[in-house]
Amino acid sequence: MSDTDATRPEAFFFDRFGLDARALEGTLGTALARRADFADLYFEFRTVQGVALEEGSVKKTTHSVSQGVGVRVLAGEKTGYAYSDEVTVERLQVAATHARQIASDAGTSGAIDLRRGDAGHALYPLASTEFARPLPERIALLEAVDRAARAYDPRIVNVMASLATEEKIVLIANSEGELVADRQPLLRLQVACIAEHAGERHQASAGGGGRVAFDFLVGDEERALAFAREAARQALVGFDAVDTPAGPMTVVLGPGWPGVLLHEAVGHGLEGDFNRKGTSAFAKLMGERVASELCTVVDDGTLPSRRGSLNVDDEGTPTRRNVLIEKGRLTGYLQDRLNARLMGVAPTGNGRRESFMHYPMPRMTNTFMLAGEDDPADIIRSVDRGLYAVSFGGGQVDITNGKFVFSASEAYLIEGGKIAAPVKDATLIGNGPDVLTRISRVGSDLALDEGIGVCGKDGQSVPVGVGLPTIRIDDLTVGGTRA
Amino acid sequence: MSAAGPLEHVTRAVERARQAGATACDAVAIEAESSSTSVRLGEVETVKLSRERRLGLRCFAGQSSAVASTADLDGDAIDAFARQVVEMARAVAPDPVSGLPDASLLATDAPDLELADPAGLELSPEGRVERARRCEAAALESDPRLVNSEGAEFALGAARVAYASSGGFSGSYRSTSYSLSVSPIARADGAMQRDYWYDASRSLARLAEPETIGRTAAARTLRRLGARPVPTQQAPIVFDPQTAASLLSHLASAACGGALYRRASFLLERLETEIGSALLTVVDDGRLTRGLASRPFDAEGLATRRTVVVERGVLRSYLLDTYAARKLALASTGSAARSVGDVPSASPTNFHLEAGAHTPEQIIASVPRGLYVTGLSGFGVNGVTGDYSRGASGLWIENGELTHPVEEVTIAGNLLQMYRDVEMVGDDLTFRSSIASPTLKIRQMTIAGR
Numbered sequence: 001m002s003d004t005d006a007t008r009p010e011a012f013f014f015d016r017f018g019l020d021a022r023a024l025e026g027t028l029g030t031a032l033a034r035r036a037d038f039a040d041l042y043f044e045f046r047t048v049q050g051v052a053l054e055e056g057s058v059k060k061t062t063h064s065v066s067q068g069v070g071v072r073v074l075a076g077e078k079t080g081y082a083y084s085d086e087v088t089v090e091r092l093q094v095a096a097t098h099a100r101q102i103a104s105d106a107g108t109s110g111a112i113d114l115r116r117g118d119a120g121h122a123l124y125p126l127a128s129t130e131f132a133r134p135l136p137e138r139i140a141l142l143e144a145v146d147r148a149a150r151a152y153d154p155r156i157v158n159v160m161a162s163l164a165t166e167e168k169i170v171l172i173a174n175s176e177g178e179l180v181a182d183r184q185p186l187l188r189l190q191v192a193c194i195a196e197h198a199g200e201r202h203q204a205s206a207g208g209g210g211r212v213a214f215d216f217l218v219g220d221e222e223r224a225l226a227f228a229r230e231a232a233r234q235a236l237v238g239f240d241a242v243d244t245p246a247g248p249m250t251v252v253l254g255p256g257w258p259g260v261l262l263h264e265a266v267g268h269g270l271e272g273d274f275n276r277k278g279t280s281a282f283a284k285l286m287g288e289r290v291a292s293e294l295c296t297v298v299d300d301g302t303l304p305s306r307r308g309s310l311n312v313d314d315e316g317t318p319t320r321r322n323v324l325i326e327k328g329r330l331t332g333y334l335q336d337r338l339n340a341r342l343m344g345v346a347p348t349g350n351g352r353r354e355s356f357m358h359y360p361m362p363r364m365t366n367t368f369m370l371a372g373e374d375d376p377a378d379i380i381r382s383v384d385r386g387l388y389a390v391s392f393g394g395g396q397v398d399i400t401n402g403k404f405v406f407s408a409s410e411a412y413l414i415e416g417g418k419i420a421a422p423v424k425d426a427t428l429i430g431n432g433p434d435v436l437t438r439i440s441r442v443g444s445d446l447a448l449d450e451g452i453g454v455c456g457k458d459g460q461s462v463p464v465g466v467g468l469p470t471i472r473i474d475d476l477t478v479g480g481t482r483a
Numbered sequence: 484m485s486a487a488g489p490l491e492h493v494t495r496a497v498e499r500a501r502q503a504g505a506t507a508c509d510a511v512a513i514e515a516e517s518s519s520t521s522v523r524l525g526e527v528e529t530v531k532l533s534r535e536r537r538l539g540l541r542c543f544a545g546q547s548s549a550v551a552s553t554a555d556l557d558g559d560a561i562d563a564f565a566r567q568v569v570e571m572a573r574a575v576a577p578d579p580v581s582g583l584p585d586a587s588l589l590a591t592d593a594p595d596l597e598l599a600d601p602a603g604l605e606l607s608p609e610g611r612v613e614r615a616r617r618c619e620a621a622a623l624e625s626d627p628r629l630v631n632s633e634g635a636e637f638a639l640g641a642a643r644v645a646y647a648s649s650g651g652f653s654g655s656y657r658s659t660s661y662s663l664s665v666s667p668i669a670r671a672d673g674a675m676q677r678d679y680w681y682d683a684s685r686s687l688a689r690l691a692e693p694e695t696i697g698r699t700a701a702a703r704t705l706r707r708l709g710a711r712p713v714p715t716q717q718a719p720i721v722f723d724p725q726t727a728a729s730l731l732s733h734l735a736s737a738a739c740g741g742a743l744y745r746r747a748s749f750l751l752e753r754l755e756t757e758i759g760s761a762l763l764t765v766v767d768d769g770r771l772t773r774g775l776a777s778r779p780f781d782a783e784g785l786a787t788r789r790t791v792v793v794e795r796g797v798l799r800s801y802l803l804d805t806y807a808a809r810k811l812a813l814a815s816t817g818s819a820a821r822s823v824g825d826v827p828s829a830s831p832t833n834f835h836l837e838a839g840a841h842t843p844e845q846i847i848a849s850v851p852r853g854l855y856v857t858g859l860s861g862f863g864v865n866g867v868t869g870d871y872s873r874g875a876s877g878l879w880i881e882n883g884e885l886t887h888p889v890e891e892v893t894i895a896g897n898l899l900q901m902y903r904d905v906e907m908v909g910d911d912l913t914f915r916s917s918i919a920s921p922t923l924k925i926r927q928m929t930i931a932g933r
Contacts, residue, residue: 054745057576057578058575058576059548059575059576059578059581060548060549060550060575060826061549061550061571061572061574061575062549062550062551062552062824062825062826063549063550063551063552063567063568063571063824064551064552064553064824065551065552065553065554065555066537066552066554067554067555068554077523077526077528078526078527078528078529078530079528079529079530079531080529080530080531081529081530081531081532082531082532082533083532083533083534084534085534085535085536085537085554095532098530098532099530099532101530101608102527102529102530135571135574135575136574139574139575139576157746158745158746158747160745194745194746194747194867196746201746201747201751201867201868202867202868203747203865203866203867238868244872244895246715246893246895246929246930246931247715247931247932247933248715248933277523277631277633278631279631279633279668279675279677281675357533357535359529359531393862393863394861394862395861395862396860396861396862396874397860398677398860400668400675400676400677401674401675401676401677401707401710401890403860403874403876403890403891405860405861405863405873405874405893406861407861407862407863407872424865424868424870425863425865425868425870425872426863426872426893426895427861427863427872427873427874427893427895429861429874429891429892429893429931430891431891477712477891477892477893477931477932477933478893478931479863479872479873479874479892479893479894479895479931480872480895480929480931481872481895481896481897481929482929483715483716483717483929483930483931
């Protein structure tokens with residue numbers, strides 16, 4: 001797409017669908033015609049352009065356009081939600097009538113007067129031309145990625161690379177009279193390499209992106225080629241991997257992507273919905289000690305150009321930097337409007353949804369631990385026997401009993417303070433409310449991930465970021481095969 | 484808005500793409516409506532109504548192709564969309580293997596697989612709430628330690644799917660789905676546990692009673708109270724049907740065409756070799772009556788079928804779409820699936836391990852010391868090497884009896900070795916989801932605990 005008005009996204013919706021502020025006000029009035037606390041409309045227009053390469057050439061290009069509107073009504077703890085992929089005044093009225101069925105009769109709705117609300121930050125001010133490049137340019141990029149990965153080592157026998165360019169325009173109107181719009185670009189390059197030698201095969205992947213211009217991948221830093229070489233390098237590590245030990249040991253996590261630990265071990269457990277309902281292992285721990293004094297953990301939706309960042313969340317609330325754990329003490333939950341209201345606190349800018357087909361929930365943005373003072377090399381030297389994990393596949397948590405797992409895709413034994421043989425993929429398992437209490441060293445090398453994270457909750461996926469400095473965890477269970 | 488349905492949309496898209504110069508093309512369209520109602524602690528928590536219509540079109544310009552999807556289904560919009568996809572295809576490098584399936588392979592029959600039960604769609608909003616409420620109440624009333632809940636949800640949906648290709652196929656089918664689930668939370672000694680249970684069916688009348696689902700969820704949750712890790716060791720592992728099904732899903736992924744021609748599967752070059760114990764016979768049945776993944780034809784218009792993937796431990800067939808089949812010099816198994824905006828790729832339908840001879844009780848009784856796994860977490864499965872390491876929870880078996888609950892352990896091994904090490908297969912196969920397994924016993928895996 002090229003003809004979107006980047007500066008005034010609300011005009012885009014009004015022009016495209018023949019709507020005006022009065023039509024939105026009328027719909028909100030219908031939504032509130034019963035006894036309800038709040039109503040909002042979420043308009044979305046999303047284009048995703050994809051190219052994918054395998055076996056040396058781009059064989060697949062995709063283009064999808066989705067558009068629609070979701071109408072939400074809140075009454076007490078109840079949520080009514082209806083959406084339509086036809087955006088007309090009639091469909092809006094039908095959706096509003098469906099959504100309000102959770103509210104009891106006897107309405108008291110007053111007139112709603114929409115005005116432009118706080119548009120939040122300007123974290124990704126990109127023109128479409130900087131972002132959505134012509135197909136031949138995108139194809140050329142993937143071909144260069146393929147060559148770089150194969151040139152890394154002759155054992156690289158296949159390269160799969162894909163580039164997704166997504167542009168989402170949203171307009172949010174609510175019963176408090178706020179009208180907020182945003183345009184959200186998102187770029188993601190993924191490279192997977194298969195290495196084969198003497199009948200043995202290994203696969204690894206790397207990638208990156210964010211709310212960035214296409215030049216992020218092709219500029220002086222040649223990030224795209226660096227991702228290609230990184231995927232190739234990791235795939236080759238597999239040939240030397242030995243069986244992973246099983247059982248508790250000292251684990252050192254490298255900087256960056258291993259921050260998925262925070263996402264699983266504490267992040268989900270601090271989401272407002274689980275804490276309001278008392279279903280999280282962190283419920284009632286506010287102010288308590290949940291980590292060592294070395295740990296300060298934040299969720300920050302305001303980092304420029306980051307994958308997990310947003311100018312406003314999907315309820316129109318400007319995002320914030322929220323301190324979740326400060327020097328070991330639990331200080332904050334992540335809130336959307338519903339849970340903030342029911343818990344008597346302010347929304348934190350964490351109300352997010354996958355698309356207009358979904359209602360918002362409290363979700364993370366970019367979650368990371370602040371840097372400490374230790375030299376990362378010293379941290380490794382301090383371990384006589386342990387595991388050094390630098391890359392992870394993904395993780396999962398049971399927020400009720402607090403048990404979380406995350407799976408290392410590149411890890412090494414530490415022997416006598418030195419990095420030794422690589423080990424096979426293994427899952428690490430622990431208990432969210434106490435794993436951070438066993439962090440004994442925090443490095444000075446905070447890094448954020450490269451920008452490919454996806455978080456799933458209740459069937460909804462949203463882009464997120466994580467980050468971590470090098471840390472040492474005393475006593476974490478490593479799920480290897482060598483008992 | 485036009486009143487046309489998916490079959491009209493795909494027919495029009497194929498016709499217009501041909502006119503715009505596509506040398507071949509195919510289209511898939513879906514029209515779906517669904518509703519979900521959740522109840523938490525006896526009160527309605529959410530009501531959600533969804534309505535979706537989408538069209539996907541794949542166009543070939545010679546051996547080059549592109550795919551696009553749209554929700555704008557106005558007649559003129561489809562015409563413009565078709566022209567755009569043909570243009571996109573022309574910009575892509577040719578792929579000599581690409582193309583539609585040979586016309587002689589297209590499905591010619593249209594079996595009634597009983598995929599739709601429209602009568603259930605008439606259930607009133609109050610009736611939907613009532614089902615969820617009864618289900619949660621039955622769970623919470625089971626025991627005073629069940630003090631909280633993530634709620635119960637009743638969902639129903641109806642869809643119409645259509646496919647047409649320039650190769651001469653057009654067809655459509657309807658389906659419905661109904662499900663009910665509940666997730667209660669138990670508390671004892673300051674610690675909480677949750678678990679869940681559910682049922683899903685094509686027919687409302689065949690869905691399990693709300694009380695049955697609720698009581699099962701309660702029992703599964705209560706038995707987790709007091710869970711603790713066990714020492715690190717090697718021991719036999721018994722997987723309950725839910726967790727055993729995940730081992731089948733890893734097998735299905737490795738048997739699918741895409742992973743094979745990309746050389747990213749641990750089943751590569753293993754056709755007609757022994758990949759598992761003689762107790763393993765695995766079938767993918769695209770025409771199972773009322774099956775949750777059944778369909779009369781696949782996403783390229785080929786007839787679906789019953790494919791024996793593993794026969795008494797020997798790998799007999801992969802699951803292939805046309806493209807993967809050509810890459811591997813084999814024939815398609817009618818396994819093509821596709822989301823509306825993507826190219827077809829092989830995927831399993833009703834993929835299951837055939838039932839064995841033993842009751843679950845007999846299997847547990849055969850274990851002197853080991854782990855009965857009822858929950859798995861994380862993504863520690865390497866589809867290329869088969870290396871396996873996942874978080875596990877369940878119950879400890881001592882002298883053939885279930886003793887205390889276990890959590891915060893991992894189980895690790897290699898899938899090929901695990902399939903070979905299957906020692907017993909249960910007689911308790913039930914299709915609650917499209918990938919299903921009876922209880923399974925594996926001779927030995929590594930448990931990492933404290």
